[in-house]
Amino acid sequence: MDIVVKHRRAIIDRKDLLEALEAYAAAEPGHDALRLRLVQSLKQALSDGRAECRRRLESNEATGRETAAGLCYLVDQVIRVLHDVATRHVYPVVNPTAGERLDLVALGGYGRGELAPGSDVDLLFLLPYKETPWHEQVIEFMLYLLWDLGLKVGHATRSVDDCIRLARQDYTISTALLEMRWIWGDQALYTELKDRFGREVVNGSGxxxxxxxxxxxxxxxxxxxxxxxxxxxxxxxGKGGLRDLHTLWWIAKYVHRVDDAADLVTKGVLSADEYRRFVKAENFLWNVRCHLHFLTQRPEERLTFDVQPELARRLGYTDHAGTKGVERFMKHYFLFAKDVGVLTRIFCANLEEDARRRPSKLKLLRLSRRTKVLEGFQLEGNRLNVTAEGQFETAPIDMIRLFEVAQRHELDIHPQALHLITRNLKRIDAGLRADPAANALFLDILTSRKDPETALRRLNEAGVFGRLVPDFGRVVAQMQYDMYHVYTVDEHTIRAIGILAEIERGKLGEELPLATEIVHNVVSRRVLYCSVLIHDIAKGRGGDHSVIGAEVAQRLCPRLGLTAAETETVAWLVRYHLAMSNTAFKRDVSDPKTVQDFAELVQSPERLRLLTVLTVADIRAVGPGIWNGWKGQLLRTLYYETEPLLSGGHASGRKDRAQRARAEVAARLKDWTEAEIDGFFRRHVDSYFMSTDASSVERHARLMREADREEAPLTLATRIDRFRAMTEVTLYTADHPGLFARVTGAISVCGASIVDAKIFTTNDGMALDVFTLQDAEGGPFDRPERLAKLSTTIEQVLMGRVRPREVLESRSAPSKRTMNFKVQPRVLVDNNASTRLTVIEVNGRDRPGLLFELTRALFALNLTIRSAHIATYGERAVDVFYVSDLFGHKIRHGGKLRAIERRLTEVLAFPAAQAPAAPPAAPAPATETPSPRPARRSAAR
Structure with a gap:
């Protein structure tokens, strides 16, 4: 569909521009002077024209496609002026021969008449025969001028014969020629090429x-x-983007020989409604693209987080109750991308139907004439199709049954059937949603052992899923504006169901051993699959999506055929689907009260199994790199600590458990004397042996003995754990106040992230700190040069030679992509989560060195950190500290609690360079009496 450029002379007046340049050329200033004037005049004309196109777009006087057409018109006129000056004044030919003709032809998107602000200009210099010296001079002059103007020009110099020969060999070239457009020159050459291209290339090759x-x-x-x-x-x-629309248009133009997309309606390829969807999707994508290029000042095609809010604002999206404007904008983007997928299926269906009518001419995806009927559908090759065009009109339930039969027999769906579904979606109404048979079919698809992910994705792509389950339809294309969630809510849910199916099939046994083991002990598979389906179904409604989702489960599950007991369990799982991850990642699992509180919430072994598998599938489906071995270890620890409390067993006393742990360690130290073993045991309290596995205790024992023998002031050992994607760093040195803050500062300086740290103080005043680290990409911090730097930096920080705060302040600010997110700082103080300690949870935007600033602030407040659990969810940091006062007691004084909240909020609210300064913490001398540091501190991030 051609776009008419309004008020074209306000963009560029070619006539006036050319007249001024020709008047200058007539004064015979010389080629160099003329060239300089050309560059100056045309560069100014380009700048003014671009500014006018941008003004029209940003003031809503022009759409994205109108802007692209205006920019195309602008470049056309510049090229025409350049051509005329070159051929009339720089390299004039008085009596040109038949071989000294030249056509300027636009190709690709430029040929289509659409030029985005940052797009390349694809030019064909079309010759009648071979290139002559005159051609070479003119073309070289024009190209150098175009490059001087700052245009990115892709060019080719070919004769008509060359174009035809190459188009037959390369579909890329034939695609470019398919959209060729004459710009200037001897139009006869262009006409000849277009005619021969249709006759000699396109005919018979559709x-x-x-x-x-x-x-x-x-x-x-x-x-x-x-x-x-x-x-x-x-x-x-990307999938569903402009290039997909272009692909459909190329195929339609090539196969159906049309020059306007509207002609596809008259040819029966698209209905009037489908054509409107095509145009709306194209217009929307062009609006976004033009704004994006102007906003970034480059040919940026990715909708990154840092540009999404501004694009939403420019396109008129505002915040509504429960939904941000940027989320509404992106939802519309994904819905249009989905429409592009629907249009793709319609095109494919049309191609196959055309192949049926003209098998000798169109062989693409040609149907076998030998077909048979399978459960009421026509089986064509390995795909199911309808038996009659009106099948879904008379039996709407077949729109669901089609997918169930295809899933059960491991078949694909024919594009023609999907096309007919698109045109009959409104027949999935309240009556069909209340039909027990229809709901049973859907439940069979959801809980099938044969790839439910693919079947549900097909249901979703076809629009059936959202019509049959309207609550799910509300989260189709629903995004969350954060750096943690990689997919839209519907895509995340479908992927989680796929992961659950893979867990059941044992395909993830090495990565997810606990879930793979216990999933087969689950009593009701239907409960498990329905809980995964519903767990995020209420996102984007405002309020707590877990609470609202539980209400959805109460309504939806009976409709799907679940019993009252099953419905109650699904609702509970949805309501508390974040409870296990929150407890494992944000609380100290070695604290008996943590496990007791979690057990009281869960109440039964069956719920524990269900919740564990649901949690694993949920986290694993968030996106690449989100799941790692450390998270798996935390969840397994919580499961194994909780399961005995729910299964009727009795947890052994702490003394007995510690004694058994000591015995296991003693069995590993067979080369030690009994006195050495007893001496090592006396240096540690029970909690150390209960929270550390025997192999790690053995490593610590040997490291400590060697360091004591050598009287080393600081010992550092590293161990890489590939399964957990972590690097373990063990530090052994004399304890002193502020050690935890200084070590975290040193680690931040080296660019590592702390994902776990178990920090112990021996009874004779030595610190045994075990930090588990990852790099910025979520992998092990394992490069030798980085580990060497870490060791040196920790030593220099502890000796006072390096001040982490100064180093971190000198670093560059976080990227705009991260800084664009707004995370409201929040500090929660809880005196009920632990029997002995005060629990402080801080939420804020993550940044380099944040943990160091927080721990430094706690130290300045005279608090002792007993354990800390540090988690990062995209741009959001969620850190939990178990603290006490210097005497080991909870903090109960109201004034002190308010001071803690105020100080930590200041740290969260300001970058490190701007945060109010905390009192400096100088290193304590080695002979100083150890502070009343707790016997054990652990941190997990």
Missing amino acids: AAFAEAKLKERDERHRRLGDSRYTVEPNLKE
């Missing part, structure tokens, strides 16, 4: 061209992740 373009599209999707629901999508190359 099937092969379409097959090549669809294959190219599939490879592009695989390269970019094969999902249109990633929360930072590529709007040009």
Whole structure:
């Protein structure tokens, strides 16, 4: 559909510009002077024209496509002026021969008449025969001028014969020529090329061209992740983006020989409604793309987090109750991307129908004439199709049954059937949603042992899922504006169901051993699958999605055929689906009260099994790199600590458990004397042996003995754990106040993240600190040079030679991508979560050195950190500290509690360089009497 550029002379007046340049050229200033004047005049014309196009877009006087057309018109006129000056005044030919003709032809998107602010200009210099010296001079002059103007020009110089020959060999070239457009010059050459291209290239090759373009599209999707629901999508190359629309248009133009998308309606390829969806999707994507290029001042195609809010504002999206404007904008983006997928299926269906009618001419995906009927559907090859065009009109339930039969027989769905579903979606109404047979079919699909993820994704892509389960329809294309969630809510849910199915099939046994073991002990599979389906279904409604989701479960589960008991369990799981991860990642599992409180919430072994598997599937489906071995270890520890309390067993007394742990360690130290073993045991309290596995205690014992013999002031040992994707750093030195803060500062200076630290103080005043680290990508901090730097930095920090605060302040500020997120600082003080300690939870935007600043502030407040659990969810840091006063007691004084909250809020609210200064903490001398540091401190991040 051609776009008419309004008030074109306000963008550029070619006539006036050319007249001024020709008047200058007539004064014979010389080629160098003329060239300089050309560059100055055309550069100014480009700048003014771009500014006018941008003004129109940002003032809503022009749409994105109108802006692209205006920019295209601007470049056209510049090229025409340049051509005329070059051929009339720089390299004039008085009597040109038949071979000294030249056409300027636009190709690709530029040929289509759409030029984004940052797009390349694709030019074809079209010749009648071979290139002459005159051609070479003119083309070289024009290209150098265009480059001087700052245009990114892709060019080719070819004859008509060259173009035809190369187009037959390469579909990329034939695609470019498919959208060629004459700009200037001898139009006869362009007319000849267009006529011959249609007769000699396009005729009879539609099937092969379409097959090549669809294959190219599939490879592009695989390269970019094969999902249109990633929360930072590529709007040009990504699935459901502009390139997919272009692919459909190329195929339609090539196969159906049309020049306007509206002609596809008259040819029966698209209905009027489908054509409107095509145009709306194209307009929306062009609006976003033009704004994005102007905003970033570069040909940026990714909708990254840092640009999404401003794009939303420019496009008129505002915050509504429960939903941010940026989330509404991105939801519309994903819905349009979904529409592009629907249009793709319609095109494929049309191609196959055309192949049925003209099998000798169009062989793409051609149907076998030998078909049979399978459970009321036509089986064509390995795909199910309808037996009659009106099948879904007379039996709407078949829109669900089609997917169930295909899943059970491991078949694909024919595009023609999907096309008909699109046109009959409104028949999935309240009556069908109340039909027990329809709900039973859906439940069978959800709980099938044959790849429920693929079947549900097909249901979702076809629009059936959201119509049958309206609550799920509300989260289709629903994104969360944060750096933690990688997919939209519907895509995350479907992936979680797929992971659950893989756990059941034993495919993730090495990565998820506990879930793989206990999933087969679950009494009701239906409860488990329904809880995964519903756990995030209430996101985007405002309020607590867990609470609202539980209410949805109470309504939805009976409709799906679950019993009252099953419904109650699903509702409980949805209500508390974050409880296990919150406890494991944010609380001290070695504290008996933590486990007791969690057990009282869960109440039964069956719920514990269900909740464990649900939690694992949920976290694993958030996105690449979110799940790691450390999170698995924390969840396993919580499960194994809780399970005995729920199964009727009795947890052994702490003394007995510690004694058994000592015996296991003693068995590993067979080369030690009994006196050495007893001496080592006397140095540690019971909690050390209860919270540390025997192999680690053995390593610590040997490290401590060696360090004591050598009288080393500081000992540092590293161990890489590939399974947990962690690096363990063990530090052994004399304890002194502020040690924890200084070591975390040194680690921050080296660029590592603390994901766990168990910090113990021996009874004779030595600190045994075991930090578990990751790098910025979530892998082990394992490069030798970085480990060497870490050892040196820790030593220098403890000796006072390096001040972490100064180093961190000198670092560059966080990227705009991170700084764009607003996380409200929050400090929660809880005196009920532990019997002996005060629990402080802080929430705020993460930044380099935040943990160091927080621990330094706690030290300055005369608090002793007993344990700390540090987690990062994208841009959000959630850190929990178990603290006491210097005498080991809870903090109960109201004034002191308010001071803690105020100080930590200041740290969260300001970057390290701006945070109010805390009192400096100088290193204590080695001979200083140890402070009343707790016997054990552990940190997990």
